[in-house]
Amino acid sequence: MDLITGIKERRSIRKFQDRKVPRQLIEEIVNVAAYAPSWKNTQIARYIVVDDPEKIKALANEKCAYGFAGNVPVMSAAPALVLLTFVEGRSGFERDGSYSTLKEGGFQMFDAGVAAQTFCLAAHEKGLGTVIMGYFDEEEIKKIVDIPEGQQLAALIPIGYPDIDPAAPPRKDASKLLTFA
Numbered sequence: 799m800d801l802i803t804g805i806k807e808r809r810s811i812r813k814f815q816d817r818k819v820p821r822q823l824i825e826e827i828v829n830v831a832a833y834a835p836s837w838k839n840t841q842i843a844r845y846i847v848v849d850d851p852e853k854i855k856a857l858a859n860e861k862c863a864y865g866f867a868g869n870v871p872v873m874s875a876a877p878a879l880v881l882l883t884f885v886e887g888r889s890g891f892e893r894d895g896s897y898s899t900l901k902e903g904g905f906q907m908f909d910a911g912v913a914a915q916t917f918c919l920a921a922h923e924k925g926l927g928t929v930i931m932g933y934f935d936e937e938e939i940k941k942i943v944d945i946p947e948g949q950q951l952a953a954l955i956p957i958g959y960p961d962i963d964p965a966a967p968p969r970k971d972a973s974k975l976l977t978f979a
């Protein structure tokens with residue numbers, strides 16, 4: 799699959815086949831996602847994969863989804879949930895802990911976002927569907943899954959073999975998005 803096709807054809811997948819995703823395949827995807835750019839190559843993104851059905855069941859509730867009910871069935875039907883985290887205090891920071899730029903800690907989420915899209919595109923190329931989820935309650939999730947000290951949750955990404963082939967939601971085109979200054 800060429801890159802532009804992959805970018806255009808990747809969709810958020812919210813229904814998955816009842817089929818496990820081999821850990822080896824997720825490892826291959828993470829090895830691709832590792833090539834995502836990051837602030838001063840700090841590579842702060844981490845991927846905590848939950849593929850134990852009991853833990854997925856425990857996570858798939860409105861509390862963990864920060865009250866966003868629509869995410870609960872998507873989470874519960876996924877064969878694996880990726881907790882995308884980042885190591886705090888490196889991206890956008892100087893060695894003495896001060897901010898490097900006026901964006902302060904913003905580049906941490908920026909790097910996590912770049913990593914998330916790279917992960918999702920690599921998964922798509924391998925025949926897997928993903929959906930990035932921004933609704934979560936980190937403290938509730940921490941009661942079920944251990945997130946190492948010094949890491950912060952950036953997004954939840956259910957992953958699995960797609961059971962749907964949704965059309966792309968409409969996109970703005972360059973006439974709306976682009977200006978030359």
Ligand SMILES: Cc1cc2nc3c(=O)[nH]c(=O)nc-3n(C[C@H](O)[C@H](O)[C@H](O)COP(=O)(O)O)c2cc1C
Nearest residue numbers: 808809810811812866869929930931932933966967
């Ligand atoms: C930061 C972020 C948070 C998102 N959160 C959710 C979410 O909580 N639940 C969900 O179903 N989709 C979520 N999405 C997916 C978007 O709704 C989706 O990307 C958008 O509608 C475009 O569809 P597409 O990904 O199929 O192109 C999120 C996407 C991003 C980038």
